[in-house]
Amino acid sequence: MNKLLASGRGAALPLAILLLVVVMVVPIPAFLLDIFFVANIAISLAVLMVSLNAQKPLDFSSFPTVLLFATLFRLGLNVASTRIVLVHGHEGESAAGHVIEAFGTFLIGGDYVVGIFVFAILMIINLIVVTKGASRVSEVSARFTLDALPGKQMAIDADLNAGLITPDDAKKRRVEVATEADFYGSMDGSSKFVKGDAVAAMLILAANVVGGLILGPVSHGMTIAAAAKSYILLAIGDALVAQLPSLMLSIAAAAIVTRVSSDKDLAGQIGGQFGSPRTWTPVAVILGLLGLLPGMPHLVILTAAGIAGFAAWKLRQIERRPLVEATPAVAEEPADPSKIGWDEVTDGMQVNFDIGYGLVPLVDPRRGAPLMGRITGVRRQLSRELGFVVPQCRVRDDINLAPYTYRILINGVVLGEDQVSPDEMLALDTGQAYGSLSGKKAKDPTFGLDATWIPSGDADAATGAGFLVVDAGTVMATHLNHLLGANATDLLGPDEVQSLLDGLKERAAQLVASLTPNPLPLTTLTQVLKGLLAENIPLKEFRRIAQAIAVAATRSADAEEIVELIRPELGPLIIQKLCGVREPLRVMTLDGQLEGLLGQAARADQSRRHVIEPDLGRRIVDALQEAAQPLIAEAKPFALVVQPAIRLAIRKLVKTVLPDTPVLSFFEVPEEKAVEVVAVIGQQHQALAA
Incomplete structure (x- = not known):
């Protein structure tokens, strides 16, 4: 059923365009012309209402296309009505249908001279005031929107990188920015439709008048006066019945391009900004003084002053009402100043x-x-x-x-x-x-x-x-x-770790049972996960991490040693943050002589806490900074790869100056991963190995 409805909606627009072409080419009876004129007025009113109720211009993003089709529909009706007026205009005022007759007789009293002036005034309002202003606003809006497009894209990227929005939100905002640029660009062009329609209305009126004055005497033997009365009256009625929808579409276009995005529709936005007693009090006072002047229409002006004064008083009452309602009916009992609560000396928020x-x-x-x-x-x-x-x-x-x-x-x-x-x-x-x-x-x-x-x-x-x-x-x-x-490591505690275990237990209960509380208590497991976070290894793949910890826990119960034991299993997770799948891993290494010297010191100190002499450590850091500076300037990620025995000591040394530089052991780099050595620390600084 939904597919049938969708296909029906898809076929409606092509059929409507085909019908429009038929109306332009094939003669139609007067009663059909009446139906089409009423439909044209209804469509224009609907477009105007949608424009006024939109909260922001993009809420009516289809407006440029709707404006095009509405203009074409109205021009098609002009062609059809012109044919009827010129062919049957000698038959009387109802020859072109009752809608044109009503506009030609009732609205202008049957006087075509008055009709010409009324039409001219409507044309001036539409063409000179509304359309010209809307065109200028559309042009400026399109230029500023396109100029600001790169900055808006950069702002979206900045919010995404800062974590303020998700990738899906960023995608939606990019689409919205692109749609906004397309919309204002289309509005800049579609405003020319309105202007062209107004010019076409004048030319069609002139064609009807000239054609009627020629056809009346030549083809139907009418006098010039009779032809003028009959044909010009029908031409003016036809022009007015087309000009009214054109004016409504022009107002709709102007309302759309002058809108400022808000959470309210246009009526709510204007009402909210005019709904202040400070606005209407001076109006009431000035009108009151004006109404007291001699010679003024006192009744009208003083009545208007009274209405403005009442509006100001009513708005002032509304402003005060929330304050009265917010006052509690029963006052709370005052706190005992001699009592001190735990909330005054502790803070439960991290x-x-x-x-x-x-x-x-x-x-x-x-x-x-x-x-x-x-x-x-x-x-x-x-x-x-x-x-x-x-x-x-x-x-x-x-x-x-x-x-x-x-x-x-x-x-x-x-x-x-x-x-x-x-x-x-x-x-x-x-x-x-x-x-x-x-x-x-x-x-x-x-x-x-x-x-x-x-x-x-x-x-x-x-x-x-x-x-x-x-x-x-x-x-x-x-x-x-x-x-x-x-500082993610400071945010993770036993409660968060227990939540991770509870979530994993639903999918891998035996894995959790083999991990904690035996052989690892919750506190030790927390220290292991903190150690991973300290080295910028996220816990998203917690199942894989838990499997590696369960195996390493059979060999050691020390949190720091467990971290070193599981790092080779987590190597692919670490490396994927540094390079793409087909991109080689940029690495720095230590000179072989220097690495051998540090390895000997590590074997002599089983604790691996103080293996680097301070002066040697300073020179290593200086050389590393010098080698890393070009890569940092080009925003190219890299890693320092060393022997497993000295990885922890080198990491503690490096994190003081290059905290974002990962320090890996050789075992953490997969064998199939391509490696590009960008620098060898100590190769150009032989004093480091001395």
């Missing part, structure tokens, strides 16, 4: 987001709480990446902070603090921008990029200049995302 009072509007539900939505997006994206549910983040205002300062705490430790401007936008120089911006200079708190706080109205210009423009909420959420990802 992640806290403290803000100054100037940032409270960002979390105000009455203003949409934009920051809260972004924090939820950060938690959702990080939870998918890390493999466990990131704890909730509590946002609270702190009177001890400066008004526009925020502070991020994880497990009671302050890890981030900065200032933002909630009413401005932060323009980031990502290296592709040109020119400079006027505003307060700043540093991006997440990546340390040079940035400038600019007014919101300058955002489009900054985007066009290549800057990445984000609001204060996005800056704060991105900073939170970075800190949570960098």
Whole structure:
């Protein structure tokens, strides 16, 4: 049934176009012309209503195409009505149908001179005022939308990389941005349809008048006066019956292109902005003073002043009503100041987001709480990446902070603090921008990029200049995302590990039973998983990780040793973050002589805690930084591959200066994986092996 309906809807439009061609070519009776004229008016009214009720222009994205077909339909009716007027106009006022007769007699009183002036006024309104203004707005909107397209795409990519949105959300936003550009580009062109239709209406009227004045005397023996009265009256009726739908479509086009996106329709948006007593009180006062002047129509003006005054009083009552309703009927009992509760000395939240009072509007539900939505997006994206549910983040205002300062705490430790401007936008120089911006200079708190706080109205210009423009909420959420990802090991506790085990138990009960509580207690398993997170290994593939831990637990009960034992099993998971399937793995290695020296030290110190002499360690780090600098500048990921015996010591040495550089053992690189050696540390620095 659904397929039949879908096929029926698909065939309706081609059939309608075919019918339109038939109406233009084949003569039709007057009663059918009446039906088509009424249908034309109904379609124009429907288009106007949809335009007024749309919350944003893209809600009526098919408008340019609808405007094209509506214009073609009306022009087809003009051709059909012109044929009837010229062929049967000598028969009387009802020769072209009752709709044209009604517009020619009732609306203009049967006087074709009045009709000509009425039609001229409608043409001026449609062509000079509405259509010309809508065309200019469409042109400007199309240009600015296309200019801002690259910046919007960059903003979507930035939100996706920061974890504020999911890949599906990013795909939807990209489609919406592309659709918006196509829509405004189409509206810029479709506005020419409206203008061309208005010009065509004048030419068709002139053709009907001239044709009637020639056909009346020549073909039907009418006098010039009789021909003028008959044919011009029908021509004016035909022009008016076509001009009325044309005017409604012009208003619809103007309403669409001048809309600003809102969560309300046009009536609600205008009503909300005019619904203030501060608007109507001055109106009532000024009209009242005007009504007292001598010679004025006192009754009309004072009545209007009274209506405006009543509206202002009523709106003021509405503004006060929520305050009265929000007052509790029964006052709460005051707390005993001598009692101290546990909530005053303990804090059960792992992640806290403290803000100054100037940032409270960002979390105000009455203003949409934009920051809260972004924090939820950060938690959702990080939870998918890390493999466990990131704890909730509590946002609270702190009177001890400066008004526009925020502070991020994880497990009671302050890890981030900065200032933002909630009413401005932060323009980031990502290296592709040109020119400079006027505003307060700043540093991006997440990546340390040079940035400038600019007014919101300058955002489009900054985007066009290549800057990445984000609001204060996005800056704060991105900073939170970075800190949570960098400190993921502090977010994982026994409760989160138990949740992972409970989820795995539903699919692999025997695996969980062989893992904990024997041979590994929950605390040791937690330390093992923390060790993996500390080396940027997510827990998404927890079943594979649990299998490797269960095997390693038969050989050791030490969490650090278990991590080293399972890393070769997790090598493919580690490497897939560094390169593609067909892309070689870029690696750095240590010089053989240097590696042998460190291996001897590792065998002498079974604890593998202090195998590198400080001065030697400093020179290794300097050489590694020098070799890594070109790769970091080109954003090319790489890994440092060493012997298994010294991997842990080298990792502890490297993470202080290059925390994002993975340190792998030879056993963690699959045999089938292609390797590209980009540097050998110590080869050009023989002093390292001394």
